[in-house]
Amino acid sequence: MPVVTEERGGPAQPLLSIRGLTKTFSISGGMFGSGAAQLRAVDRIDFDVLKGETLGVVGESGCGKSTTARVLMQLIAKDDGEILFDGERVGSSALKLKEYRRQVQMVFQDSYSSLNPRLTIEASIAFGPQVHGVPRAQAVARARSLLARVGLEPGRFAERYPHELSGGQRQRVNIARALALEPRLIILDEAVSALDKSVEAQVLNLLLDLKEEFGLTYVFISHDLGVVRFVSDRVMVMYLGQVVEIGEADTLFERPLHPYTAALLSSMPSLDPDRRTEEAPLAGDPPSPIHPPPGCRFHTRCSFAEPICAEREPALYDGGPLQRAACLMLPPGSGHSRAPASMEPAHG
Amino acid sequence: MAVGAEVPALDATVPTTPVAGYWTSVWRRLRRDPVAIAAALVLIAIVLMAIFAPYVAPADPYRSSMLRRLRPMGTPGFPLGSDELGRDMLTRLIYGARLSLFMGVTPVVLAFGIGSAIGIFAGYLGGRINTLVMRTIDVFYAFPSVLLAVALSGALGAGLGNAMLSLTIVFIPPIARVAEAVTTQMRSRDFVEAARASGAGALTIIRVHILGNVLGPIFVYATSLISVSMILASGLSFLGLGTRPPDPEWGLMLNTLRTAIYVQPWVAALPGLMIFITSISFNMLSDGLRSAMDVKQ
Numbered sequence: 064m065p066v067v068t069e070e071r072g073g074p075a076q077p078l079l080s081i082r083g084l085t086k087t088f089s090i091s092g093g094m095f096g097s098g099a100a101q102l103r104a105v106d107r108i109d110f111d112v113l114k115g116e117t118l119g120v121v122g123e124s125g126c127g128k129s130t131t132a133r134v135l136m137q138l139i140a141k142d143d144g145e146i147l148f149d150g151e152r153v154g155s156s157a158l159k160l161k162e163y164r165r166q167v168q169m170v171f172q173d174s175y176s177s178l179n180p181r182l183t184i185e186a187s188i189a190f191g192p193q194v195h196g197v198p199r200a201q202a203v204a205r206a207r208s209l210l211a212r213v214g215l216e217p218g219r220f221a222e223r224y225p226h227e228l229s230g231g232q233r234q235r236v237n238i239a240r241a242l243a244l245e246p247r248l249i250i251l252d253e254a255v256s257a258l259d260k261s262v263e264a265q266v267l268n269l270l271l272d273l274k275e276e277f278g279l280t281y282v283f284i285s286h287d288l289g290v291v292r293f294v295s296d297r298v299m300v301m302y303l304g305q306v307v308e309i310g311e312a313d314t315l316f317e318r319p320l321h322p323y324t325a326a327l328l329s330s331m332p333s334l335d336p337d338r339r340t341e342e343a344p345l346a347g348d349p350p351s352p353i354h355p356p357p358g359c360r361f362h363t364r365c366s367f368a369e370p371i372c373a374e375r376e377p378a379l380y381d382g383g384p385l386q387r388a389a390c391l392m393l394p395p396g397s398g399h400s401r402a403p404a405s406m407e408p409a410h411g
Numbered sequence: 412m413a414v415g416a417e418v419p420a421l422d423a424t425v426p427t428t429p430v431a432g433y434w435t436s437v438w439r440r441l442r443r444d445p446v447a448i449a450a451a452l453v454l455i456a457i458v459l460m461a462i463f464a465p466y467v468a469p470a471d472p473y474r475s476s477m478l479r480r481l482r483p484m485g486t487p488g489f490p491l492g493s494d495e496l497g498r499d500m501l502t503r504l505i506y507g508a509r510l511s512l513f514m515g516v517t518p519v520v521l522a523f524g525i526g527s528a529i530g531i532f533a534g535y536l537g538g539r540i541n542t543l544v545m546r547t548i549d550v551f552y553a554f555p556s557v558l559l560a561v562a563l564s565g566a567l568g569a570g571l572g573n574a575m576l577s578l579t580i581v582f583i584p585p586i587a588r589v590a591e592a593v594t595t596q597m598r599s600r601d602f603v604e605a606a607r608a609s610g611a612g613a614l615t616i617i618r619v620h621i622l623g624n625v626l627g628p629i630f631v632y633a634t635s636l637i638s639v640s641m642i643l644a645s646g647l648s649f650l651g652l653g654t655r656p657p658d659p660e661w662g663l664m665l666n667t668l669r670t671a672i673y674v675q676p677w678v679a680a681l682p683g684l685m686i687f688i689t690s691i692s693f694n695m696l697s698d699g700l701r702s703a704m705d706v707k708q
Contacts, residue, residue: 136608164610177601181433181623187602190619191609224433237605244609 072150077111078248078280079135079167084108084144086127086134090353100353104130106304107144109379112248117274117281119295119312121288121327123349127304128284132252135282136169148248165195168241172253174233178225184210185221188240195244202243209239213269231262235269242273250282255290267294288331292316297385300324303352303360306379310386320388323361359391371398440703447699450692457689461508468502472659481675492678494664495671496657500678503659504685510571510660511686514653515641515693518575522582523633529583530590531625535598535617545591552584560643564652574653578643582636589632593625627704634697638690645686661686 085107090100105127112118120128133139135146137153137160148166151158168191171177178187188206193199207217213235225233234254241249251270255263271294274281285291291298291312298315300308300323308321319325326345345364350356356363362372372391380393391399441447460467469490476497484492491500533544551559563577597603598621606616645662647653654660656667664682672679 133604138604138607161610164608167608169605169608171601171605173601177605179602179606179620179624182619190606190611194609194611194615240605240609 074114076114076150077147078114078149079112079282080145080147080150081108081110081135082145082147084131084134084146085142086130086139087142102353103304103355104352105134106355108301108304108306110299110306110309112280112282113297115278115280116296117283117294119291119298120282120284120301121286121291121298122301123327124286125349125352126301127352128286128301129252130304131301132169132250132282132284135250136167137164138169161195165191165244166246167248167250168244168246169250169252170234170237170241170254172256174230174237174257175225177237178233180225183222183224184215184228184236185217187225188236188243191240191244206239206243209242210236212242212273213239214265215239229262231258231266234258234266238266238269238273242277245277246279248280248282250284252284253286254283256285256287263290270294288316288328300327303349303355305360306389307361308386308388308390309379310383310388314383314386318383320382320386320393321361321390322365322367322392324388326364359389367392367399367401369399437700437703441699444699444703446695447703450695450699453688453692454696457508457692458512460505461512464505464509468499468505470499470502472498472502472506473657474498481671481678483675484677491681492675494668494678500681503664504661504681507659507661507664507682507685508689510654510658511641511645511662511689514571514575514578514644514648514660515637515689518578518582518644519633519636519640521575521579522586522636523629525579526583526586527590527626527629530587530592530629531594531617531621533587534591534594535613535621537595537598541591541595545588548584548587551580552588556581556639557643557646560647561650561652564647569652569655571654574644574647578640578647581643582633582640585636586629586633590625590629593628594621597621597624631697631701631704634700635694637697638693641686641690641693645682 084105085103086105088102088104090102108127108131110118120131122128130139134141137146146153148158148163153163154160178184182190185203185206188209189199189202192202192205197205207221210217210220215232215235220228220232220236225236228236237254254270255266258266267290270281273279281294283291283294295312297310298312299306300315300321302323308315308319308324310320315324316328319328323345330345347364350360350363356373358371358373358375359365359368359377362368365372375391375398377389377391377393377397379387379389382388382390382393391397392401393403395402476493479486479489479493479497480495482489482493482497484490486492489499489501491504494500494503529544529548533541554562560577560581563580564574567573567577603616603620606620611619644653645660645665648660648662649666651666654663656663661682665679665686668679668682
């Protein structure tokens with residue numbers, strides 16, 4: 064396969080830069096759908112994915128994690144914002160959409176639905192390279208070697224159909240398919256969430272091995288905090304379509320800055336009986352994203368909420384080395400009583 | 412947690428016997444359905460009968476005899492009796508299969524091609540284009556099929572070609588609808604998203620990923636329309652809008668024999684019986700196909 068783009072901006076340039084990304088869905092539109100409700104699934108989010116890292120993305124169901132993934136993959140069109148891949152705007156003449164899609168691949172949650180039931184495993188894997196002009200025989204040979212690499216013996220699996228495989232095996236096939244295009248970035252959208260715990264661990268280890276071997280960068284979307292902590296270098300927390308906190312994984316797990324992150328972390332089951340959660344740290348469901356609360360979106364469920372939180376929308380503030388959070392308790396003089404005079408974190 | 416790159420034993424359970432492709436498994440299930448197999452055999456017999464009509468038929472379908480009109484069944488020389496012009500019923504029923512099958516199958520085949528293309532593209536493209544195409548289709552769909560067929564045939568003028576053209580137009584909307592529905596359902600599946608994510612264009616995705624998954628259900632639906640088409644074609648011939656006398660065609664024979672219903676009711680009912688047997692066989696076969704093709708997705 065011709066390698067079109069090499070490293071361009073050097074290792075310091077983020078592989079993926081997202082600026083002001085917004086995706087709005089119209090609810091109950093229909094043919095004459097004027098005045099339809101607008102759902103902002105992803106609302107002006109900014110983040111970078113650094114070269115060679117694994118960025119974990121966590122949040123409750125419906126917080127916009129999967130929409131973000133699909134917009135990143137350009138499977139659904141963004142309404143606003145910019146996606147820069149290694150410094151180039153996606154869709155520009157320097158980086159055509161098709162070329163971008165060769166370099167960024169995705170693994171979906173549902174291992175069955177993501178494989179064509181009428182195609183053999185090897186045909187499914189070979190499809191992508193063939194789209195990019197690789198001759199069939201060569202693409203199939205490559206598919207077979209990738210099958211071997213993800214731990215599925217080509218002689219036994221290559222000509223089988225998806226329904227003959229187990230969930231873990233199918234997800235290995237999906238990983239092989241993503242690798243077939245020699246991408247630099249792989250978006251893993253709940254890629255291991257549907258698997259049994261034992262299989263999940265095997266697939267996670269495979270992903271980590273592959274990352275090292277092929278020099279990959281991962282965006283790892285999951286609702287499972289334990290798994291995210293295990294695989295991620297940095298973690299991004301989303302709430303109602305916005306980024307509430309982003310930072311280095313261990314720091315963020317040890318010392319969360321945003322009350323939502325803290326609540327999310329305390330909902331993690333613990334094996335230590337002394338640290339067992341007595342009551343649910345977060346009550347109720349998140350508010351409707353059709354009518355998000357004004358100001359800080361979390362203030363309706365936040366135990367530190369003050370009147371200012373309903374008025375002023377927080378930006379992402381620096382809250383420590385490599386850690387940023389969208390909470391008014393962080394910036395000095397924000398109007399929140401817990402806002403510090405120095406850069407000390409408000410709580411933790 | 413370190414597990415090597417080796418094949419893990421835990422999820423490496425796969426049947427060791429080679430499993431055949433999809434169509435082989437459909438055939439295996441269909442073979443166990445006695446009703447579908449019987450229907451298929453009846454249809455094969457009728458098709459063979461139509462193809463080899465000159466060798467099978469005992470007489471000339473056009474030779475009439477004013478002296479031997481409306482003989483009952485079992486008359487020597489006329490095993491199934493004779494019609495109002497003294498022609499051998501058995502011979503005319505055998506020859507009639509040719510035109511009746513042709514008029515039943517051709518419009519459905521044409522509508523299958525056109526309707527599938529419309530429905531698949533509308534379903535895959537979605538959005539405004541889909542709405543525009545499908546609402547236009549719905550305008551045709553709003554008319555009862557018999558009324559539409561008669562109206563179109565009447566407007567186009569009598570004749571075999573026009574009758575089939577009008578039947579094709581009648582069958583395009585329902586087939587396009589089914590095609591659109593199954594395509595829309597397929598389009599939202601992750602493997603289509605994955606194909607888009609690999610940079611493939613719409614035509615490639617439709618060819619590789621959509622067609623194989625939607626043509627089966629559309630085909631099953633289309634086979635169920637063959638019986639309707641045969642009945643409608645017979646109806647058009649009955650009304651004088653399809654085939655013209657003296658060509659043997661079941662619908663037309665039913666029409667010309669209706670005046671003899673009080674003289675020779677059994678003979679007059681024979682063309683209707685043939686239409687009934689053929690159309691119900693197509694229905695049974697398509698039912699069997701439907702359940703045989705219905706695998707867990």
